[in-house]
Amino acid sequence: MSVVGSSSDPVVEHERTRAALRAIVPRLARLLRDAPDLGAPSGVPVWSVGDVGAHVGAVYLAYSSAFTHEFRDWESVLPPEDSPFIERITGVNAKAIGLFGAEERSHLGDFVAERGEAFLRATEGLAPHTPVVTPWYGERMALTLATATGLVLSESLLHGLDIARGGRLPWTIGPEEARLVIGQSLPAMMPLTLDAAKARGVDIAFDLAIRGGPRLAVVVRDGTATVTRDAPPLTYDCRISAAPTAFLLVAFRRTPLWKVIARGGIRAGGRKPWLAPRLSALIASP
Template sequence: MTDHRTDPAAVAHRATRAALAGTVDRLCVLLERTHGLRHRSALPQWSAGQVGAHLAAVFWAYCSAVSDEEPVDWAEVLPGGEPAFGPRMAAVNARAVALVGERTGERRAGFIAERAELFLRATAPLAPEAPVATPWYGPEPALTVAASTGLLLSECLVHGLDIARATGLPWRIEPEHARLVLGQAMPVMMPLALDRERARGVDVVFELAVRGGPRLFLAVRDGAMTVTTGPAPRTPDCRISADPVAFLLVAFRRSPQWKAVARGLLRAGGRKPWLAPRLTRLVPSP
């Protein structure tokens, strides 16, 4: 029988829950402080206020997945047909942000704080590996409770940085929080975000050694990706040693890869180190 007090997966999940709770508190303070600056540009297509609306929509969606207290009529949100991952997420984001905006007005911080509390309360009794229905990613349950918690943490960390950069306020991403995201969320998110056309005919194994942990093996073969913590499916072709915060920011396109390489925060080795830049082309920003 697994001892959930010492099981590494359970320990990491508890740490991720605690990190999410603390980060949401910081995020809500940031949103309140930047309310008057919400029109400043944060991303190429979003203002700081729109980033806040996106975060509210993300928490709304995940709460609907784990609690009956927050129902969502997904027929109003999901695009028709079967678009690729990128267009699908763009369409879902646009519609969800509009619907949440109608509900929250400018009350983003309070909305996010309430939904974060609901998510943590609803998932507290669930095992980390329990499946979570995520219709915005596809018709089948694509995530676990642990991955969902890690993804919410990543959204808060990265978009908190977007808002802070736009408004000139400080925002720090702790290395341990980045490690939790990379260990909990990335093994599920990277295969979902894989560019299947670019991956067609590819046969490569990357080893991603995050400094301080985790250690992931990313196998891409003919349009599909699997991510495991070991053993490696075969000898990796390329080994990437990565500072956790630097890799998180490069993966989400918030920092250029060349800068992290120049500072020694990303290093490639193995039999084919020149394959390292290919990883970010195979897996676009989620």
């Protein structure tokens, strides 16, 4: 599994992602404070609104602690040994929401606001390629700060939507926010979340063009995936043109693919356009 860099300016894009995260933190904190019933079903079928809020709190705690070292009790949430990526993340997520009891959940808005600010403050001025240790993704696993910041933004936007759906509250994911998530986090995460069993024996090259950018070459070849931003000319099997927010919601299973296609949010072309649905089938969403 590999990730190849982009010709876009990484420093500028990273700063734009930081600015988007700085704007989303107070929105998310306010949403958590306004949620009328933490026990209500959320947009995640197996979790209540409070569970989703606890998960977001755990995400903010984990990423801020990568720099502040506030949280050290990793043994309470991490598997005892390395395991397949999706199984590991599913297990960690299930345990991490238990870090927040009823009393802590009633103050999740304040918690998210404080830890979001702590993360942004601790990472101020650091280069996009600064390593961030992420043991929840795997033993000895580290991501770049640019990817980590994109992931925190992604978690905030998507789980904000889950909370809003459960509480019947307004929530929007703007196209520029979605572009930043796709450009900053998906090139690193798509290879990691590839379903290796489904990808065994597969040889497909996708040209994924997000309207307004970025553009990703996603090559799945016999159980591995390579993602390249702004790739040199390649021979693609399938070209996918997608509106940024529509693609983000389909990629993370928040909206059915057929509904987005019907609205023109995603279009397929190239030599084998019928292969387009294979992309979402091959890339898992924990």
